[in-house]
Amino acid sequence: MTAKVYIVGAGPGDPELLTVKAQKILSQAAVILVADSLVPEQILQDVRSEVEIIRTADKTLEDILPIMVARVRSGQTVVRLHSGDPSLYSTLHEQIQALLAAEIPLEVIPGISAFQLAAARLQVELTVPGLVQTIILTRISGRTTVPEREELASLAAHQASLCLYLSARHVDTAQAQLLQHYPGETPVAICFRLGWPEEQICLVPLAQMAAVTQRENLTRTTLFIISPALQAGLARSRLYDPEYSRLFRST
Template identity: 75%
Template sequence: MKTLAETQQQASAALAPAVYIVGAGPGDPDLLTIKAQKLLAQADVILFADSLVPKPLLQMVRPDAEVIGTANKTLEEILPLMIERVRSHQSVVRLHSGDPSLYSAIHEQIQALASAEIPFEVIPGISAFQAAAARLQVELTVPELVQTIILTRISGRTQVPPSEELASLAAHRASLCLYLSARHVESAQAALMEHYDPDTPVAVCFRIGWSDEKIWVVPLSEMATVTERENLIRTTLYVISPALTAAKARSRLYNPEHSHLFRRSQG
């Protein structure tokens, strides 16, 4: 009978030499996609952002895999590692927190990999705003109340385009999910209050999906106070939305009076 290590090594042989940019999700290993789990179990090399990705996500990695933390590395150090390993016929998982399409800095990585003619694939993950909504047991698009979700951040060391300044986006009064902004929470709160009512509910979500996650639901006027009291300076998401305390509402999708391609109206 084959050992677990032998089985994993055999499975790895089927994984083509390439860089697999994998979304780790918010931190809960159970929220990894099945494809992400398979890649982690098969890859020869794992490069992971160890300041943002909790170590329990690496429990399924092969015992003989090379695991490299990148929190203390620059892109100029990370890229040659990935390129060299793939050219040596190894498979590389680049494990990012959340979903790679949001604030993951993969844009410059995929450009460099393409220029070096290194094959790569991007595997999506669950984002923190989705995990937060699940924890809060809410839908962020409630009929006749709010039908738009905005994912954004406030300007800091990385500037946002002038047309996307927070006060401008707040004018929509949509469900707004604010990333990477805890260090500038007072400015963020002031910009939001230009358009949202001070009593608008805000979920302050710290390390969603981690073992020490915390969530506070407070009025917008208390958003900065809670952040500063709890000393939240990173790994914090704010969900600002009237949907957090929405009254009873009903979608037309499953209403008996609503007909569509697969169902006739019963009204």
């Protein structure tokens, strides 16, 4: 393998949900820098015994970057392992900018995001014809602020399938803003540590979202899915309707 930094999405936590490419790269890496507070230990179960594993939960970018740069310049293959997909809430942007500035080659390997595993676990489609055709991935303002134009209350006005990340510590505020537009009986899936051994999913009405989250003490690694699709009932797309003509089938 080429000496460079591979920024790899580990998926939500289940090693069997790693992509084939991610598994291949992990198995051949010389150095793995893992976001260990968010990536479970079992993701590393098949790496080589001689691989250098560096845990980064207690490190800053200023700590991490020199390690990646030095290892690549010495001819080693480096994996920066993130939870979920690197394009979502992963500090991907700042790492890419720093690596490019240091003239370090890199490649990004996508991963399954928690909202995708949640839909699979719940056996639902989040874009049901005639009911909801939009998915919003967002978070509520906390220590990291959200631009004013993206405040949760304004996004909730669309009544789309809304996937709420990194918001469990502010669940009271989130619920209040969501209730400005979604009916109180709108179903919510509270998904804790999807893909981890301690995975937990609760399906509750929106009006009970905060109370259940707090009762179960779910303060970290929790995703909320708020969507009418969670109780869609009977619905059918036109794609496989016998009366619907398309490129590969004529009526």
